Amino acid sequence: MSRRRGSRWPNLIIAGAQKAGTTWLHNCLDRHDRVQMSSPKELFHFGMDDWNDPSRRAEYRAHFSPEPGIVVWGESTPSYLWRRDGSTQFTPQPNSGGDSADAIRSTLGDEVSVIVLLRNPVERAIAGARHQMVMGRLDPEDSIFDADPELGIIDLGFYARHVGHWIEVFDPGQICVLLYDDLEESPIELLGRAFAFLGLSVDSLDDHQVELSRQRSNTHDQLRRRLGVDSTVDLVVRPEDVLALEELYQEDHAFVSSITGNELSAWSNTDVMIEKLCTTS
Numbered sequence: 001m002s003r004r005r006g007s008r009w010p011n012l013i014i015a016g017a018q019k020a021g022t023t024w025l026h027n028c029l030d031r032h033d034r035v036q037m038s039s040p041k042e043l044f045h046f047g048m049d050d051w052n053d054p055s056r057r058a059e060y061r062a063h064f065s066p067e068p069g070i071v072v073w074g075e076s077t078p079s080y081l082w083r084r085d086g087s088t089q090f091t092p093q094p095n096s097g098g099d100s101a102d103a104i105r106s107t108l109g110d111e112v113s114v115i116v117l118l119r120n121p122v123e124r125a126i127a128g129a130r131h132q133m134v135m136g137r138l139d140p141e142d143s144i145f146d147a148d149p150e151l152g153i154i155d156l157g158f159y160a161r162h163v164g165h166w167i168e169v170f171d172p173g174q175i176c177v178l179l180y181d182d183l184e185e186s187p188i189e190l191l192g193r194a195f196a197f198l199g200l201s202v203d204s205l206d207d208h209q210v211e212l213s214r215q216r217s218n219t220h221d222q223l224r225r226r227l228g229v230d231s232t233v234d235l236v237v238r239p240e241d242v243l244a245l246e247e248l249y250q251e252d253h254a255f256v257s258s259i260t261g262n263e264l265s266a267w268s269n270t271d272v273m274i275e276k277l278c279t280t281s
Helices: 022-030 054-060 101-112 122-134 160-167 181-187 187-197 207-213 220-227 240-248 250-260 270-277
Strands: 012-016 035-037 072-076 113-118 177-178
Touching: 012 022, 022 113, 022 122, 022 187, 101 160, 101 177, 113 160, 113 181, 113 187, 122 177, 122 240, 122 270, 160 250, 177 181, 177 187, 177 250, 181 187, 181 250, 240 250, 240 270
Parallel strands: 012 072, 012 113, 035 072, 113 177
Antiparallel strands: none
16 A cells, blocks of 8 residues: 655645536546545635634645645635625625635645636526526526625626636746637547646546546536436526626626637627527527
8 A cells, every 4th residue: 555645735726617617627637647636526725714724724735645656636616716806796795714816826836736617608607507596596587697696606707807816816837727618529638738737648548537538527417316406497598698698798708718819709609509598588
């Protein structure tokens, strides 16, 4: 049996966004023979009010005791990306413990790598609303625009504010931004980019692991089945909801396009989004 090393700070944080493939990436990375990801996936430490309490810090570090040969070890808490500043009607006030990005930077310094996955914010908002409905926090007939800001349904898509803040806090080489669009089109290529960012080889994945990487994790249908929620009940999404969201997120679309070099034309194709997302006309 190999001897375990003492607890350490992680050197990888998957910071978000919610409903953008973080569970998939966490699981895929954990299958790599040089990577050890946390269990549970989401530890929430740097979003807690008392994250800097010595006992909390020790409890958090206890999740990371990498075996010899492990070069990347980390966790995935999508809510870390969220910059809560009360700046819009959809935005909750900051936590008393401060900002997650600042807390991570001050604690983990230059040694940490950060991966952020981003999804079309219109799709992400509706996926987030459906998740909250399944969890019993939103009724099917509720307007997502009237939802409690603490749920983050609308606010989490304001990528210019959230990701822009992380880019300001961390050095450019510490952050890798990936797109959910690429996960849907070519998951192996997306995984390869994540591995390359972390200095890992994709060659260590066997055929079984490659096949598993093509499977989605924590989907809406999987969550329904796990919680025993009636599959015939769905969130009411109207065309006007999609149009309003697309207009709301235009600045964020432009921001993500600028930092990734992708036009992201699908993010503004309201005809396709209405057909794909709406449950009523």
